[in-house]
Amino acid sequence: MRRRLAEQQRLAAAEQKAREEAERRAHAERNLFQRAAGDVQPLRVPPRVLLATEPPAPIAVQRQLDDQRVLHEALSDEFDATTLLDIDEALSFRRPGVGVDVTRKLRRGGWSIQGEIDLHGLRRDEAREALGGFLREAGKRGWRCVRVVHGKGLGSPGKTPVLKGKVHGWLMQKDQVIAFVQARADEGGAGAVVVLLRPSVAVGA
Secondary structure: OHHHHHHHHHHHHHHHHHHHHHHHHHHHHHHHHHHHHOOOOOOOOOOOOOOOOOOOOOOOHHHHHHHHHHHHHOOOOOOOHHHOOOOOOOOOEEOOOOOHHHHHHHHOOOOOOOEEEEOOOOOHHHHHHHHHHHHHHHHHHOOOEEEEEOOOOOOOHHHOOHHHHHHHHHHHOOOOEEEEEEOOHHHOHHHEEEEEEOOOOOOOO
16 A cells, blocks of 8 residues: 555656656747847837728620620621512512501601611612611601612612612611611602601600
């Protein structure tokens, strides 16, 4: 019994000595860093102003809409207008659901012509761009009836009215065009068409 008690006391003394030795070493390491670094003082940080982060660049939504509109309004030269023309003396056109009375009234001058564009003498690309711009402007102004002069093709090779067929196809591709007919003799005859447009709200009216 005495031997066991003496053994426990010896172990306890050894553990106490080990703890004291560890504390002494830790204290010595701390003192070593302080002696090497010397006296230190906190850094004096000048007052700081928190600046707001720069906001991301705005998305050009209007530009995207304009680009989509231009693509939507693009006119194709490959459109076959002859498949949709009424086979009559004036080769008229009307949207599905539009009665024959509309083209008949249009041919008789039932709507007053509010604007006109003359494409005669223009190259095909120039004429296509000019017609698209004219129809956009007509929509802004709220025009219902316009005249498009494309010429009779008398100055073209073979006297063939190439631009006439292109104009028919371009007009059919525009949703705002309800119908068109060949102009009367006093309005240009075979060298022009009278176009009826959908009602729209005039800009700035």
